[in-house]
Amino acid sequence: MSFIVTGAAGFIGANIVRGLNQRGITDILAVDNLTKSDKFTNLADTVIADYLDKRVFIDLVKKGEITAPEAIFHQGACSDTMELDGHYMMENNYRYTLELFNWCQAKKIPFFYASSAATYGASSVFVEDVAYEKPLNVYGYSKYLFDQVLRREMQKGLTAPVAGLRYFNVYGRMEQHKGRMASVAFHQYHQFRKDGKVKLFEGCLGYANGDQKRDFVYIDDVIDVNMFCLDKSITGIYNCGTGHAQPFNDVALTVVNTLREQEGKEALTLEDAVAHDFIEYIPFPQALVGKYQAFTQADLTHLRAAGYDKPFKTVQEGTKAYMLELLKKYP
Numbered sequence: 167m168s169f170i171v172t173g174a175a176g177f178i179g180a181n182i183v184r185g186l187n188q189r190g191i192t193d194i195l196a197v198d199n200l201t202k203s204d205k206f207t208n209l210a211d212t213v214i215a216d217y218l219d220k221r222v223f224i225d226l227v228k229k230g231e232i233t234a235p236e237a238i239f240h241q242g243a244c245s246d247t248m249e250l251d252g253h254y255m256m257e258n259n260y261r262y263t264l265e266l267f268n269w270c271q272a273k274k275i276p277f278f279y280a281s282s283a284a285t286y287g288a289s290s291v292f293v294e295d296v297a298y299e300k301p302l303n304v305y306g307y308s309k310y311l312f313d314q315v316l317r318r319e320m321q322k323g324l325t326a327p328v329a330g331l332r333y334f335n336v337y338g339r340m341e342q343h344k345g346r347m348a349s350v351a352f353h354q355y356h357q358f359r360k361d362g363k364v365k366l367f368e369g370c371l372g373y374a375n376g377d378q379k380r381d382f383v384y385i386d387d388v389i390d391v392n393m394f395c396l397d398k399s400i401t402g403i404y405n406c407g408t409g410h411a412q413p414f415n416d417v418a419l420t421v422v423n424t425l426r427e428q429e430g431k432e433a434l435t436l437e438d439a440v441a442h443d444f445i446e447y448i449p450f451p452q453a454l455v456g457k458y459q460a461f462t463q464a465d466l467t468h469l470r471a472a473g474y475d476k477p478f479k480t481v482q483e484g485t486k487a488y489m490l491e492l493l494k495k496y497p
Contacts, residue, residue, distance in 0.1 A: 168193040169235050169237055171194060172220065173197070174209065175205035176208070177340055178241050178385070180205075183196060185389040185392070192213040194213075196216070207343075224262060224265055234274075238270060241279075255308050266279075275326055278329050278330075279328075282305070282332055283405070283407065286300065287300040292407075294404065320401065331388075334381035334462055336384075336388050337485070350366075358444075364445055366415065369447075379412060379414075379460070381412075382408070403468075407466070407478075409463065412480070416481045419445070422439050424485070424486045425493075
């Protein structure tokens, strides 16, 4: 069996390659853009059959010179929610996805792609329905627009399965290259190791300090959902989160306590961690005003109805596992 993974050197893409390897699959064409070459380390511990630059790849697709794979996991995208270049975002995220989708339909290739919870914007309801989709930035819009294409094409009838996964706040191994877009847990690990404290935003949008809530989903769970889509050949748009919002304070406290426990120190309550300056609240950035989701929580009704029945890790479970991995990588 052969597979294509786009964005293969990125966070979720590299973990999908790793997940396929764990199934004994190594006939993988990895597609990415390594102009910023530091992402190569995400592929260094995986086994692939070949690598293509994304620009070469899409050109070969258009020319009909790529052999049809068993399936495509399309994870390649600009995921920077602060990116202001709308032309770049729409070409890179929307148009690129549309080209691959059309090719996959013509060749009857299952196509599993990365959508995003950013499609919901400031909505308080996170159900896969256009009535609740109000993106706050061009990144969210680029994902929203292709989701609408899929909905229209589903009504006409598809030649092969197509599933879009709306990722919520994913965290875990192989995200180090993302810089400011890496997870809160990743940044807090390095903050605590450097300064002995972690930082969170002060209260905003009606939430107390650090009490803004997100649906934080561990990378292993995200890969499990992707493999489920492959195994069951499902079609549609599905939320990919835990279904349970937890405050940023939970992430910060788990980071602090996990790292303290590795030093032989006792676990703290949130109040004690704040009082002893292990957690510091910083002003909310002006650049995020009007563009920030203070609450997200995936409605999993659709995913569960499709047959996915595995439990998701809590913030405490996933963040602790992640901290122990980071300790090995960045001792």
